[in-house]
Amino acid sequence: xxxxxxxxxxxxxxxxxxxxxxxxxxxxxxxxxxxxxxxxxxxxxxxxxxxxxxxxxxxxxxxxxxxxxxxxxxxxxxxxxxxxxxxxxxxxxxxxxxxxxxxxxxxxxxxxxxxxxxxxxxxxxxxxxxxxxxxxxxxxxxxxxxxxxxxxxxxxxxxxxxxxxxxxxxxxxxxxxxxxxxxxxxxxxxxxxxxxxxxxxxxxxxxxxxxxxxxxxxxxxxxxxxxxxxxxxxxxxxxxxxxxxxxxxxxxxxxxxxxxxxxxxxxxxxxxxxxxxxxxxxxxxxxxxxxxxxxxxxxxxxxxxxxxxxxxxxxxxxxxxxxxxxxxxxxxxxxxxxxxxxxxxxxxxxxxxxxxx
Amino acid sequence: xxxxxxxxxxxxxxxxxxxxxxxxxxxxxxxxxxxxxxxxxxxxxxxxxxxxxxxxxxxxxxxxxxxxxxxxxxxxxxxxxxxxxxxxxxxxxxxxxxxxxxxxxxxxxxxxxxxxxxxxxxxxxxxxxxxxxxxxxxxxxxxxxxxxxxxxxxxxxxxxxxxxxxxxxxxxxxxxxxxxxxxxxxxxxxxxxxxxxxxxxxxxxxxxxxxxxxxxxxxxxxxxxxxxxxxxxxxxxxxxxxxxxxxxxxxxxxxxxxxxxxxxxxxxxxxxxxxxxxxxxxxxxxxxxxxxxxxxxxxxxxxxxxxxxxxxxxxxxxxxxxxxxxxxxxxxxxxxxxxxxxxxxxxxxxxxxxxxx
Numbered sequence: 214x215x216x217x218x219x220x221x222x223x224x225x226x227x228x229x230x231x232x233x234x235x236x237x238x239x240x241x242x243x244x245x246x247x248x249x250x251x252x253x254x255x256x257x258x259x260x261x262x263x264x265x266x267x268x269x270x271x272x273x274x275x276x277x278x279x280x281x282x283x284x285x286x287x288x289x290x291x292x293x294x295x296x297x298x299x300x301x302x303x304x305x306x307x308x309x310x311x312x313x314x315x316x317x318x319x320x321x322x323x324x325x326x327x328x329x330x331x332x333x334x335x336x337x338x339x340x341x342x343x344x345x346x347x348x349x350x351x352x353x354x355x356x357x358x359x360x361x362x363x364x365x366x367x368x369x370x371x372x373x374x375x376x377x378x379x380x381x382x383x384x385x386x387x388x389x390x391x392x393x394x395x396x397x398x399x400x401x402x403x404x405x406x407x408x409x410x411x412x413x414x415x416x417x418x419x420x421x422x423x424x425x426x427x428x429x430x431x432x433x434x435x436x437x438x439x440x441x442x443x444x445x446x447x448x449x450x451x452x453x454x455x456x457x458x459x460x461x462x463x464x465x466x467x468x469x470x471x472x473x474x475x476x477x478x479x480x481x482x483x484x485x486x487x488x489x490x491x492x493x494x495x496x497x498x499x500x501x502x503x504x505x506x507x508x509x510x511x512x513x514x515x516x517x518x519x520x521x522x523x524x525x526x527x528x529x530x531x532x533x534x535x536x537x538x539x540x541x542x543x544x545x546x547x548x549x550x551x552x553x554x555x556x557x558x559x560x561x562x563x564x565x566x567x568x569x570x
Numbered sequence: 571x572x573x574x575x576x577x578x579x580x581x582x583x584x585x586x587x588x589x590x591x592x593x594x595x596x597x598x599x600x601x602x603x604x605x606x607x608x609x610x611x612x613x614x615x616x617x618x619x620x621x622x623x624x625x626x627x628x629x630x631x632x633x634x635x636x637x638x639x640x641x642x643x644x645x646x647x648x649x650x651x652x653x654x655x656x657x658x659x660x661x662x663x664x665x666x667x668x669x670x671x672x673x674x675x676x677x678x679x680x681x682x683x684x685x686x687x688x689x690x691x692x693x694x695x696x697x698x699x700x701x702x703x704x705x706x707x708x709x710x711x712x713x714x715x716x717x718x719x720x721x722x723x724x725x726x727x728x729x730x731x732x733x734x735x736x737x738x739x740x741x742x743x744x745x746x747x748x749x750x751x752x753x754x755x756x757x758x759x760x761x762x763x764x765x766x767x768x769x770x771x772x773x774x775x776x777x778x779x780x781x782x783x784x785x786x787x788x789x790x791x792x793x794x795x796x797x798x799x800x801x802x803x804x805x806x807x808x809x810x811x812x813x814x815x816x817x818x819x820x821x822x823x824x825x826x827x828x829x830x831x832x833x834x835x836x837x838x839x840x841x842x843x844x845x846x847x848x849x850x851x852x853x854x855x856x857x858x859x860x861x862x863x864x865x866x867x868x869x870x871x872x873x874x875x876x877x878x879x880x881x882x883x884x885x886x887x888x889x890x891x892x893x894x895x896x897x898x899x900x901x902x903x904x905x906x907x908x909x910x911x912x913x914x915x916x917x918x919x920x921x922x923x924x925x926x927x
Contacts, residue, residue: 270829271628326925329917331688331721331847338841339848364688365916428912445919472627473830480833483840484695490688491696493916494909501911509915517923552851553926554858555785558866559722559850560686561921562802566874568683569910 242466243277244302244474249289249310252282256429256492257454260361260485261305264456267477276470278303292457293318297353302462305360308455309390316531317349319391320541321357323366323452325524328549330362330451330486332556336548337453345541356463358478360454361485364493368444368512369424370415370436375444378515387411387423391527392448398523399516408434415439424448428500429492437504445511447520454485599823600634601659601831606646606667609639613786613849614811617718617842618662621813624834633827635660649814650675654710659819662717665703665812666747673888674706676748677898678714680723680809682881685906687719687808687843689913693905694810702898713820715835717811718842721850725801725869726781727772727793732801735872744768744780748884749805755880756873765791772796781805785857786849794861802868804877811842 246265250258265278281301283289292304293311309322321342328336336342337359350357369388375381382400389405397403406414414420416439425431427446437443456478463471500507512520532539603622607615622635638658640646649661650668666679678699685693693699694716707714726745732738739757746762754760763771771777773796782788784803794800813835820828857864869877889896 267829267833271826271833273826329920331844332851334844335848335851338844365920367916427916443915445915445923447920447923450920469628469630472624476624476628476833476837480837480840483837487688487691488696490909490912491692494689494692494912497912497915498908509919511919511923521925549926551855552847553924555847555851555854556921557924558800558802558854559724559784560917562866562868563686563722563804563807564913564918565922566802566804566868567910567914568878569906 239275240467241275241277242470243279244462246278246280246303246305247286247288247292247295247301248280248282248305249292249307250282250305252284254282255433256485256489257305257361258282259488260454260481263484264477264481267480268473271473271477272470276466276473293353293355296355296457296459299459299461302459304455304457306455306457307452308357309452312391315349315353316535317538317541320545321346321349321453321455323449324528324545325392325395325448325450326521327450327545328552329556330364330453332549332552333362333451333453334359334483335552336545340548341544342548345544348537349541350457351460354460356458356460358456358458358475359482360456360478361482362454363426363430363449363452363489364486365427365446366449366452367424367427367431368446368448369422370431370440371422371442371444371510372415372418372440373421374442374510375512375516377513378519381516384422385420387414387420388448389424392424394527395448395520395523398527399519412436412439426452427489427493428496429489432496432500437500437507441506441508442510443507445509447512447517454482596632597824598632598634599827600636601819603635603637603660603662604643604645604649604652604658605637605639605662606649606664607639607662609641611639612790613842613846614662614718615639616845617811617838620841621834621838624837625830628830628834629827633823633830650710650712653712653814653816656816656818659816661812661814663812663814664809665714669748672706672710673892674895674898677902678703678706678810678812680806681885681902682749682752682805682807683878684807684902685909686913687721687810689906689909690719690808690810691716691840692909693902697905698901699905702901705894706898707814708817711817713815713817715813715815715832716839717813717835718839718846719811720783720787720806720809720846721843722784722803723806723809724781724784724788725803725805726779727788727797728779728799728801728867729772729775729797730778731799731867732869732873734870735876738873741779742777744771744777745805749781751884752805752877752880755884756876769793769796783809784846784850785853786846789853789857794857794864798863798865799867800864802866804869804874811839813839 248261261280268276268278290310292306295301296304307322309319311318346357383402385402385404387404387406388396393403404420411423412435415423425434528542532542605618618637625633625635647667649663652658653661664679666676668675703714740759742759742761744761744763745753750760768780769792772780782791885899889899
């Protein structure tokens with residue numbers, strides 16, 4: 214026996230339609246979404262398809278999303294500009310792609326030696342993260358919402374084992390962004406290449422190493438077939454994608470549809486973190502089974518120490534240039550120092566006592 | 571410039587109201603929700619208040635939730651029966667409270683030495699977990715959805731340090747449920763006491779140790795004031811609460827409101843995991859600062875080995891009694907064996923290389 218009050222308001226609507234047209238207006242909204250990724254891109258693209266399905270079903274079609282992949286809009290790294298200009302209503306991208314344009318965008322994706330995904334979500338949603346993101350994006354007439362997390366990204370595929378800091382001197386590695394700056398700072402010859410050329414470059418020795426994502430997205434690239442050493446990550450402990458929303462679009466949505474969109478984004482983002490876990494679990498299991506040549510390694514202490522020191526130095530340089538940068542870096546560092554001791558006595562201690570290897 | 575098609579269907583509604591009453595019917599539904607927790611219970615109760623707020627805002631009040639706390643319905647562990655009977659539409663509780671009634675309920679909360687929260691969500695949503703849960707609850711005319719995770723629960727508060735398996739023999743400890751059976755099996759004198767008596771019992775030495783949750787919920791109980799040793803967890807690596815929904819209630823909801831409820835539950839459950847991280851980070855930080863007497867410890871290897879062996883033995887006994895139990899245990903074990911190697915080379919390796927202690 215359920216307690217439901219069935220209130221058929223059809224008759225009521227007929228009356229109201231003459232007195233309060235706005236409350237009656239069944240407007241439909243179609244939001245144009247541009248994603249950095251190509252069509253049917255696994256996991257990252259799934260996240261937008263899942264967002265679309267949830268939003269359209271929850272709103273009974275009153276809120277629709279039309280997804281344009283990079284083959285359509287031709288500007289995978291132009292999402293920021295297109296959403297700012299209102300050419301698209303929403304963009305799905307990684308915040309740190311726009312570091313050249315606004316350095317503070319970087320911090321909402323991930324930072325070397327920073328927070329893990331659950332820690333970073335805690336900072337976003339229960340700490341200062343969300344407000345700081347709006348401060349950064351608000352200046353550009355956009356809202357920014359977490360858009361899905363890859364979890365810990367791997368340190369990369371290396372053809373030779375790294376036993377010392379010396380081994381990295383002049384080593385040719387493809388590793389983009391801030392991690393590339395850090396790698397370069399400790400002596401690596403950092404190069405950048407389009408994704409389509411990576412396999413051949415690594416196979417022919419044009420590069421000695423490369424960093425991509427993690428097993429789920431690395432497996433289809435085939436790197437495990439031509440490199441034996443898979444290194445643990447330090448550079449992107451929790452890469453969070455972003456949905457950027459044009460502020461005018463947001464303001465035009467009625468409150469219920471804003472909430473439908475907000476909640477669907479929040480679920481889809483968390484889901485991507487969990488889906489990546491699942492897919493990486495499967496992919497790493499299959500690599501281990503089919504490619505016994507592949508060995509997991511962590512960098513030696515002297516390499517990790519150098520990477521840490523260089524990260525701190527470069528972040529300190531950024532902090533000096535802009536008070537808001539300093540505020541964000543300090544907020545993240547303080548939050549990490551508060552939450553990590555808990556992660557250490559909970560997850561870390563538990564995993565270190567696990568009997569499943 | 572946003573692309574929106576504004577389709578004012580007010581006029582259309584007037585026409586349709588005579589031809590298709592069902593599509594017009596603006597029915598409102600009020601779902602009665604019973605929670606195991608008392609009124610304004612932190613975190614666990616917040617999760618229901620957040621669910622209610624999301625659902626009501628997204629549906630513009632077409633779907634309402636009325637929350638009854640345990641002071642109202644007087645049956646904190648009667649949620650299963652009340653929702654099954656349709657006395658309530660939804661219940662918020664922990665599945666393993668009903669192990670006495672249906673042993674298979676246990677596996678959807680947590681299992682000693684089992685999956686961490688992200689691993690378990692991956693099993694629920696992308697592995698076999700969700701379907702297995704419906705198999706178990708479907709027999710009782712209910713659906714079961716994840717209802718929020720506490721993350722790794724701590725092993726408990728001990729007044730004396732545990733240096734050997736011998737130290738646990740006859741030790742009086744409050745630890746309920748399956749973990750209590752395991753503790754009892756290795757020699758602990760397991761007792762159960764109502765929450766309100768725990769502090770005094772520990773202070774007066776009526777018990778030597780107790781297990782509660784983690785820093786966020788332990789701090790208000792004050793155990794850190796009277797026990798020096800806080801042990802790492804093994805027994806509940808990812809306790810997931812559950813929303814149980816009466817199947818008839820669910821069937822009566824239109825598809826859009828089913829989706830509103832499903833997505834809001836999914837977000838609220840993930841949020842509770844993240845909120846607990848946040849609150850435990852703060853609470854552990856404050857305990858460390860104000861109570862330097864409190865020391866974190868992990869049990870010695872021989873204790874952990876005994877706990878593991880006993881857990882396996884008791885699970886094997888359960889598996890023999892029911893093919894579905896066996897199916898669930900095997901599904902969880904196989905999933906864990908697939909995903910944990912990935913967790914080990916990602917999160918575990920990263921945390922072990924952290925410079926934040």
